[in-house]
Amino acid sequence: MTEICKSWLFVPADSERKLEKSRSSDADVVIYDLEDAVQPARRDIARRLVADVLQQDVPTVQCVRVNPVDSRDCADDLAAVMPYAPRWVMLPKLRSPACADMLAEQLRAYDRKADDAEDATAVVAIMTETPEMALRLPALEALNPRVRAITWGAEDLSVAIGATTTRGADGEWLALYQQMRSQTLLAARALNIQAIDTLYAAFKDSEGLAQYAQRAARDGFDGMLAIHPAQTTVINTAFTPDAESIREAQRVVAAFAAQPDAGAVQLEGRMLDKPHLTLAQKILARAR
Ligand code: COA
Numbered sequence: 001m002t003e004i005c006k007s008w009l010f011v012p013a014d015s016e017r018k019l020e021k022s023r024s025s026d027a028d029v030v031i032y033d034l035e036d037a038v039q040p041a042r043r044d045i046a047r048r049l050v051a052d053v054l055q056q057d058v059p060t061v062q063c064v065r066v067n068p069v070d071s072r073d074c075a076d077d078l079a080a081v082m083p084y085a086p087r088w089v090m091l092p093k094l095r096s097p098a099c100a101d102m103l104a105e106q107l108r109a110y111d112r113k114a115d116d117a118e119d120a121t122a123v124v125a126i127m128t129e130t131p132e133m134a135l136r137l138p139a140l141e142a143l144n145p146r147v148r149a150i151t152w153g154a155e156d157l158s159v160a161i162g163a164t165t166t167r168g169a170d171g172e173w174l175a176l177y178q179q180m181r182s183q184t185l186l187a188a189r190a191l192n193i194q195a196i197d198t199l200y201a202a203f204k205d206s207e208g209l210a211q212y213a214q215r216a217a218r219d220g221f222d223g224m225l226a227i228h229p230a231q232t233t234v235i236n237t238a239f240t241p242d243a244e245s246i247r248e249a250q251r252v253v254a255a256f257a258a259q260p261d262a263g264a265v266q267l268e269g270r271m272l273d274k275p276h277l278t279l280a281q282k283i284l285a286r287a288r
């Protein structure tokens with residue numbers, strides 16, 4: 001099982017300054033972006049810089065966002081980075097689950113490990129960037145076993161459908177994007193992989209980010225994307241259970257432990273059964 005990752009920080013891979021800065025980040029994962037944050041003319045420079053940083057000892061887990069799998073750029077991205085076996089590859093703009101199969105096929109050529117081998121490069125896929133994939137998401141039944149996490153994004157989909165906004169006047173996601181977010185969470189759970197919420201673009205609004213990230217954690221996501229180093233501590237905190245929820249979870253586990261034969265027990269006047277125990281165990285696992 002792949003380690004749970006709470007904060008995933010994007011870094012435009014052609015920026016030496018930002019790459020340097022990412023070395024001291026507390027993000028769980030740093031995503032070196034070779035796709036939308038890099039001008040096509042600078043992709044070769046970016047590929048060389050990523051190859052360099054993949055050979056360095058950095059405290060974070062490393063991920064590379066490659067270009068869409070059916071592009072020539074993707075093949076060039078993989079040729080540049082796969083010799084250094086990044087822990088994760090992020091795949092954007094899937095049009096169908098077959099795009100993940102195509103990527104897995106290409107990865108196999110580099111590492112010759114089984115798709116589900118513990119240390120094979122894992123894939124994190126962005127599931128909502130094209131209308132074709134967005135339509136398929138509710139009926140998604142399987143995804144290539146290389147895919148160990150999925151996430152979603154609003155911007156590319158809104159451009160693809162011709163919308164000029166993704167949020168209402170109250171700042172909440174419009175219905176379409178709420179639906180995409182929920183479908184991503186459901187699909188991740190059905191597939192038993194990590195669910196990563198999308199980024200919070202207003203990187204100076206740390207109070208707004210904290211609220212968003214706490215909500216994402218409560219809703220069931222495992223982590224969230226970040227676009228600025230100032231966001232990762234806030235995200236890590238939001239996805240780490242606080243002292244009170246840990247104590248509560250310990251009380252629940254203890255109540256069941258005290259009556260090993262009982263399926264339902266009471267704690268201070270409340271009924272607890274299996275789902276309560278499962279949730280408590282999950283919280284304690286997350287706290288570790
Ligand atoms: N990773 C690493 N370092 C970053 C960073 C990032 N994502 N974003 C900013 N920094 C660095 C800056 O280089 C700057 O460092 P310095 O003090 O050494 O110059 C410092 O953090 C403060 O940055 P700030 O001035 O607040 O922002 P900026 O104008 O330099 O950059 C963005 C703003 C939005 C362009 C930048 O945060 C960014 O590039 N984000 C990621 C974009 C991306 O990858 N998008 C694709 C996925 S959606």
Ligand code: MG
Pocket residue numbers: 036092155156
């Ligand atoms: Mg994009």
